[in-house]
Amino acid sequence: MSVPGTVPGRQPVIAGLGITDMSKRVYGKSASQFAADAVRLAAADAGLAVSEIGGLLTNAGISRALGMSLATDLQMRDLRMLSEIQSYGASAGAMIQYASMAVAAGMVDSVACVFGDAPLEPNLGAGSGAYGGAGRQSVGYSGIQSASGIGSAPTGYALAASRHMDRFGTTTEQFGAVAVSSREWAMKNPLAQMRDPLTLADHQASRMITEPFHLFDCCLVSNGAIAVIVTSADRAQSLRQPPVHVLGWGQTHPGYPLERGSEFGIVSGAAISGPEAMKMAGISLSDVDVAEIYDCFTFTTIISLEDYGFCEKGEGGAFVASGAIGPGGDCPTNTGGGQLSSYYMWGMTPLSEAVIQARGQGGERQVPKHDVVLVSGNGGILQHHSTLILSPHDHS
Amino acid sequence: MSVGIVLRDAQSADFFDATAAGRLLVKRCQNCGHVSQASTEMCPQCASVDLTFADSAGEGVIVACGVVNGRSKDGTPPSRTVVGIVELDEGPWIYTQFVDIDPDAAKIGLRVRVAFEQPEGGEAIPVFTI
Numbered sequence: 001m002s003v004p005g006t007v008p009g010r011q012p013v014i015a016g017l018g019i020t021d022m023s024k025r026v027y028g029k030s031a032s033q034f035a036a037d038a039v040r041l042a043a044a045d046a047g048l049a050v051s052e053i054g055g056l057l058t059n060a061g062i063s064r065a066l067g068m069s070l071a072t073d074l075q076m077r078d079l080r081m082l083s084e085i086q087s088y089g090a091s092a093g094a095m096i097q098y099a100s101m102a103v104a105a106g107m108v109d110s111v112a113c114v115f116g117d118a119p120l121e122p123n124l125g126a127g128s129g130a131y132g133g134a135g136r137q138s139v140g141y142s143g144i145q146s147a148s149g150i151g152s153a154p155t156g157y158a159l160a161a162s163r164h165m166d167r168f169g170t171t172t173e174q175f176g177a178v179a180v181s182s183r184e185w186a187m188k189n190p191l192a193q194m195r196d197p198l199t200l201a202d203h204q205a206s207r208m209i210t211e212p213f214h215l216f217d218c219c220l221v222s223n224g225a226i227a228v229i230v231t232s233a234d235r236a237q238s239l240r241q242p243p244v245h246v247l248g249w250g251q252t253h254p255g256y257p258l259e260r261g262s263e264f265g266i267v268s269g270a271a272i273s274g275p276e277a278m279k280m281a282g283i284s285l286s287d288v289d290v291a292e293i294y295d296c297f298t299f300t301t302i303i304s305l306e307d308y309g310f311c312e313k314g315e316g317g318a319f320v321a322s323g324a325i326g327p328g329g330d331c332p333t334n335t336g337g338g339q340l341s342s343y344y345m346w347g348m349t350p351l352s353e354a355v356i357q358a359r360g361q362g363g364e365r366q367v368p369k370h371d372v373v374l375v376s377g378n379g380g381i382l383q384h385h386s387t388l389i390l391s392p393h394d395h396s
Numbered sequence: 397m398s399v400g401i402v403l404r405d406a407q408s409a410d411f412f413d414a415t416a417a418g419r420l421l422v423k424r425c426q427n428c429g430h431v432s433q434a435s436t437e438m439c440p441q442c443a444s445v446d447l448t449f450a451d452s453a454g455e456g457v458i459v460a461c462g463v464v465n466g467r468s469k470d471g472t473p474p475s476r477t478v479v480g481i482v483e484l485d486e487g488p489w490i491y492t493q494f495v496d497i498d499p500d501a502a503k504i505g506l507r508v509r510v511a512f513e514q515p516e517g518g519e520a521i522p523v524f525t526i
Contacts, residue, residue, distance in 0.1 A: 138403065139402065140403075140405040141408050148479060148492050149477050149479045160460070210463065210464045210479075258489040259433070259487050262489065
């Protein structure tokens, strides 16, 4: 099955991946500079000159310091596509989807999709500055929430998690199981920032951020950038890397009503974007070999796994506590360590690891069977979702 | 942590006039009677834009709850601020801070009622208490 409307030979594939060094905190470059590095790395990985790339999509992180001017920085000429994309943590998946449609339609030959951010400064904690919500204006109705102390992502997700815990009996120890499994994967990933062993006791002893979340329920914050090159299957035949086919995709933006009956914290948009992506790819969930799930918080992994159907609704806590998602488990998930332990590049974190796994380039952490890789993006406070189905094969 | 400063804009002026007088406003649909948040511009039930302000009784139940921990300084215990979502008895949800509440006793399902706090230089903001 190919993407509907595809010009023959123009099935979309990912042919290049560029990751700036994030194995430790890196300072001294702007988000745009990191992004330019990542595009150059992705082009080199693909075997393309930057000047051969026909389109550019950018996604700025919370510091908003990346945009269309990147094309000028990279001396890109006569682009057939140039836009800034913003769906928060769902943006990486969204960029791949828009690039895939443009390639499949014959509008553009190749598109670089890039995320970059540089919120960290020396001697400043990850919870300070842009990601701490500092300096946000409190005006009008929307100001009431932040003025009430609900301005940061950890607090927004803690409220969502509290509803899941209340409804289904999910526990902090089950959240901890996600952190432990992620770290076990990260210890096998030379690209990961956090490679020291982590136990459930370490998780439980870590300081509280917003209860019910401990420190180790929360993702890292990273300076850096990741870029991906989308092109056609025909074009990829003459490029350096084995192509990773984009077989299916979906998005959901639930728009939870803020009133009685809302499923906020109970059901995520993955419940819709997941089945739609799998239907487009012509696969079922049992075909998925590897899951790369947006994990801004441990809870996000649990609710997403439930909504994709890897376990029953409400049983995500028990599922992760069984060891299913860690190395050697039946449902290898976030095999690079995710945003909890490897690096925080919004949706580019799960996407980059998915490309590595689909290619079979995961080294010590490579999952032996990697014919179908599911990539999940999630943004806002569970407000934006994207799903991709990737494969080293052109048919699933 | 006490509540921060919120400034009014044109859309929220009536709401903050009411909070200053100790009243919590919601919106009522004149077409179908559905009650929604004060900020709602279009009825989520019937899509009518004929909405008018109405007074909430100011009572409801906690439907989401978290405790924001401050950073511990000089060995003192961190501050713990209870925040969450209240479902008003009329149906709308409101993001809020809880006051005069034991952080270890705060939980989903507790009945709460509105109070108001007005920091220097800002509008009066609804908070909730047991």
